[in-house]
Amino acid sequence: MIRTLFLAAGLVFAAFGAVQAADVEKPDLTLGVGGKPLLYYLPLTLAERLGYFKDEGLNVEINDFGGGAKSLQALIGGSVDAVTGAYEHTIRMQQKKQDIRAVIDLGRYPGIVLAVRKAEADKFKTVADLKGANIGVTAPGSSTHILVQYAFAKNGLKQDDASFIGVGGGASAVAAMQKGEIDAISHLDPVISKLQDLDLINVLIDTRTTQGTEDLFGGMNPAAVLYFKESFIKDNPKTVQALTNAFYRTLKWLETATPEQVAATVPEEYWLGDKALYIKAFNASRQSYSTDGTIDEASMKSALNLLTTADPAFDTSSIDLAKTFDGSFLAKAKAQ
Incomplete structure (x- = not known):
C-alpha cells in the first residue's frame, strides 16, 4: 500500500x-x-x-x-x-x-574583497599606495574591476593608475597570487578565504559584511x-x-x-x-x-x-x- x-x-x-x-x-x-x-x-x-x-x-x-x-x-x-x-x-x-x-x-x-600581497604589505598599506600595481580581477570590466575603480576614485587615483589582470574565478586566481604575478587582488570567496588561509594577503576593503559595505559605499x-x-x-x-x-x-x-x-x-x-x-x-x-x-x-x-x-x-x-x-x-x- x-x-x-x-x-x-x-x-x-x-x-x-x-x-x-x-x-x-x-x-x-x-x-x-x-x-x-x-x-x-x-x-x-x-x-x-x-x-x-x-x-x-x-x-x-x-x-x-x-x-x-x-x-x-x-x-x-x-x-x-x-x-x-x-x-x-x-x-x-x-x-x-x-x-x-x-x-x-x-x-x-558585493562580497568583494580588495587585498594586497602580504610580502608587499609595507609597500601597499592603503588603496592610494596601489598606484602602479598589478591587480588581479576576475575579468576586466567585471564587478571586481569596477569596485577597485570606485575605490581608486575615492582615494584620488585614476582608472589607469594600475594594471588590471584577469585571473579567472577559482584556482587560477589563487595561483596568480602564489606565483607573484599580481601585487593585489579584487576577488570573492572562496578565493579570498583560501588566500587568507595560506597567509598570502592583507585585506584593505571587505564588502562581504554589512560594516565593510557601509564603510565603502555609505550604505547598501x-x-x-x-x-x-x-x-x-x-x-x-x-x-x-x-x-x-x-x-x-x-x-x-x-x-x-x-x-x-x-x-x-x-x-x-x-x-x-x-x-x-x-x-x-x-x-x-x-x-x-x-x-x-x-x-x-x-x-x-x-x-x-x-x-x-x-x-x-x-x-x-x-x-x-x-x-x-x-x-x-x-x-x-x-x-x-
Missing part, C-alpha cells in the same frame, strides 16, 4: 512537472554566469543542485564565462537567454541603449541579480516567472540552511580542496545574500553612484533606474 502511494505521488509530481514544462514558453534555456564556483553566485549553484529549476519545468544549461563582463556580452550577443551577474550592468547598458532588467536580487552586498549596494533583455521578458513572461520562482525559493532555503548543508550541496571541487575552508568562506560571506530578493530605490542610487564615481565621464542623462529592476515577478513568487 505504501509503495503504491509513493508511486502515485511520483506520477503526480511528474505530471505536474510536465504541465509546467508545457506551460513555460521556453523550457530549455541557457544562462550565463562569470565564475560559477564563487560564493557571489552561490544561489545559482544551489538552485541547480537542489532541483528547483526542474521543479519549475525548466532545463537550464549554464555557461560559465571568465567574468561577469563576458556573460553580459553573451547576453547581448544572443548566445545566452539570461544572466546571473552584477546589478550595475543593468545601469551601464542603459547608457548603451540596451534595455537589460533585473527581476530578483541575489546578493545585497546590490550585487548579483538575475537579469534579461527586456524583449525576452516581454516574449517569455512565464519562463521568467519560473526562473524567479526557483531563485526566490533558493534564497528562502539559504536563509535557514546550515553551513554544512551548503557545503554538502555544492560540487566538491568548489571547496578548493578543503571543505572546512569552504565553510569558513561561506560564513564570511553569509551576510551578503539577499533575504527577500528586492532592490529598493536607495540601493539603486548607490549602484549608480558606484558607476559615476568610478567613471566621472559616465553620462546619467539617459538612465532611468526604475527600468533596471522589474519587481512584478518577485511579487508573484512571494505570493505563492
Whole structure:
C-alpha cells in the first residue's frame, strides 16, 4: 500500500512537472554566469543542485564565462537567454541603449574583497599606495574591476593608475597570487578565504559584511541579480516567472540552511580542496545574500553612484533606474 502511494505521488509530481514544462514558453534555456564556483553566485549553484529549476519545468544549461563582463556580452550577443551577474550592468547598458532588467536580487552586498600581497604589505598599506600595481580581477570590466575603480576614485587615483589582470574565478586566481604575478587582488570567496588561509594577503576593503559595505559605499549596494533583455521578458513572461520562482525559493532555503548543508550541496571541487575552508568562506560571506530578493530605490542610487564615481565621464542623462529592476515577478513568487 505504501509503495503504491509513493508511486502515485511520483506520477503526480511528474505530471505536474510536465504541465509546467508545457506551460513555460521556453523550457530549455541557457544562462550565463562569470565564475560559477564563487560564493557571489552561490544561489545559482544551489538552485541547480537542489532541483528547483526542474521543479519549475525548466532545463537550464549554464555557461560559465571568465567574468561577469563576458556573460553580459553573451547576453547581448544572443548566445545566452539570461544572466546571473552584477546589478550595475543593468545601469551601464542603459547608457548603451540596451534595455537589460533585473527581476530578483541575489546578493545585497558585493562580497568583494580588495587585498594586497602580504610580502608587499609595507609597500601597499592603503588603496592610494596601489598606484602602479598589478591587480588581479576576475575579468576586466567585471564587478571586481569596477569596485577597485570606485575605490581608486575615492582615494584620488585614476582608472589607469594600475594594471588590471584577469585571473579567472577559482584556482587560477589563487595561483596568480602564489606565483607573484599580481601585487593585489579584487576577488570573492572562496578565493579570498583560501588566500587568507595560506597567509598570502592583507585585506584593505571587505564588502562581504554589512560594516565593510557601509564603510565603502555609505550604505547598501546590490550585487548579483538575475537579469534579461527586456524583449525576452516581454516574449517569455512565464519562463521568467519560473526562473524567479526557483531563485526566490533558493534564497528562502539559504536563509535557514546550515553551513554544512551548503557545503554538502555544492560540487566538491568548489571547496578548493578543503571543505572546512569552504565553510569558513561561506560564513564570511553569509551576510551578503539577499533575504527577500528586492532592490529598493536607495540601493539603486548607490549602484549608480558606484558607476559615476568610478567613471566621472559616465553620462546619467539617459538612465532611468526604475527600468533596471522589474519587481512584478518577485511579487508573484512571494505570493505563492
